[in-house]
Amino acid sequence: MKKRIAARILAYSGLGRLSAGLAPPGGILVLNYHRIGDGGASPYDRELWSADAEAFDAQMAMLARDCDVISPADIDTVAGRKGRHVLVTFDDGYLDNYEVAYPILRRHGLPATFFIATGFIDRPRLPWWDEIAWRIRTTTATHLDLRPWLPEPLEPGRGHDAAIGAILRAYKSLPIAESERMLERLRGETGLETPARIDGMWMDWNHIREMADGGMTIGGHTNDHPVLSRLPVERQREEIETCAARIREETGRPMEYFAYPVGSPWAFDDDTVACLEAVGVRRAFSYYGGHAHPGSPRFDTPRMAMERYIELPDLAAMLWAPRLFCRPDPA
Numbered sequence: 607m608k609k610r611i612a613a614r615i616l617a618y619s620g621l622g623r624l625s626a627g628l629a630p631p632g633g634i635l636v637l638n639y640h641r642i643g644d645g646g647a648s649p650y651d652r653e654l655w656s657a658d659a660e661a662f663d664a665q666m667a668m669l670a671r672d673c674d675v676i677s678p679a680d681i682d683t684v685a686g687r688k689g690r691h692v693l694v695t696f697d698d699g700y701l702d703n704y705e706v707a708y709p710i711l712r713r714h715g716l717p718a719t720f721f722i723a724t725g726f727i728d729r730p731r732l733p734w735w736d737e738i739a740w741r742i743r744t745t746t747a748t749h750l751d752l753r754p755w756l757p758e759p760l761e762p763g764r765g766h767d768a769a770i771g772a773i774l775r776a777y778k779s780l781p782i783a784e785s786e787r788m789l790e791r792l793r794g795e796t797g798l799e800t801p802a803r804i805d806g807m808w809m810d811w812n813h814i815r816e817m818a819d820g821g822m823t824i825g826g827h828t829n830d831h832p833v834l835s836r837l838p839v840e841r842q843r844e845e846i847e848t849c850a851a852r853i854r855e856e857t858g859r860p861m862e863y864f865a866y867p868v869g870s871p872w873a874f875d876d877d878t879v880a881c882l883e884a885v886g887v888r889r890a891f892s893y894y895g896g897h898a899h900p901g902s903p904r905f906d907t908p909r910m911a912m913e914r915y916i917e918l919p920d921l922a923a924m925l926w927a928p929r930l931f932c933r934p935d936p937a
């Protein structure tokens with residue numbers, strides 16, 4: 607809260623522009639979005655909406671006016687140069703990226719990078735986070751027993767968001783077999799049949815090819831969006847190789863950039879990096895805050911989360927004083 611008030615004072619007082627000199631030379635602010643639009647009434651994971659169309663448009667206008675918006679291939683070139691360099695990225699591959707964000711990016715003449723989980727493009731279905739949210743919001747069950755993974759039975763009637771948050775946290779922290787077992791139990795407890803196919807949620811390869819031809823960068827985000835560090839190395843390799851192969855087959859371009867699913871420091875490990883290097887990935891992006899600089903590790907390039915509550919003065923503060931406003935999340 608203190609940070610946000612400081613951001614507003616900084617932005618409205620004009621001190622922001624003066625403080626541009628505080629930015630470390632050659633730093634790069636990497637912004638990460640998921641979905642663009644209004645998800646306020648969605649049965650799915652509402653945390654995924656990073657901005658509505660109007661807010662996103664205003665943010666891109668600010669970037670176009672005040673910054674140098676680059677592509678991942680430019681990072682090594684601009685590293686060390688003075689200036690406000692920004693990279694705009696999207697994770698997962700939701701359809702609104704193409705329908706809402708892409709036209710706005712084009713109008714402002716800005717490049718962006720889209721990290722795609724190829725399995726959802728090939729076989730459109732609910733990802734685990736949206737399925738968990740949908741089950742909690744839709745079920746008529748009053749008690750959900752997810753012991754031993756959660757200490758007490760959940761009561762969805764007492765608040766959907768709290769129940770969804772608790773299950774998502776547990777899912778991310780468990781070894782893959784356990785998280786799958788917990789999701790299977792949730793399916794039984796909520797008594798809702800899993801939809802075999804979901805239309806209108808994901809982009810298709812025509813959308814992705816059109817964006818690649820339009821100057822956007824297409825990066826990888828695995829095939830099935832698991833937390834990679836929770837998988838044995840053979841399954842990590844399979845996830846990464848399948849993703850790289852599908853991107854190459856469908857776009858004719860290699861997968862040179864990658865974003866780790868979930869992106870926390872514990873969500874990837876040395877095996878993950880070795881698998882990425884083996885398929886020719888040049889740089890990979892994490893997701894726990896921070897400002898990228900020439901010394902940032904190539905396979906742990908920091909990104910800042912864009913969330914609905916981030917308003918223009920907050921973004922301005924991130925641009926003008928990254929050392930204050932783009933700190934990594936506390937571990």
Ligand SMILES: [Zn+2]
Nearest residue numbers: 697698867868
């Ligand atoms: Zn993701």
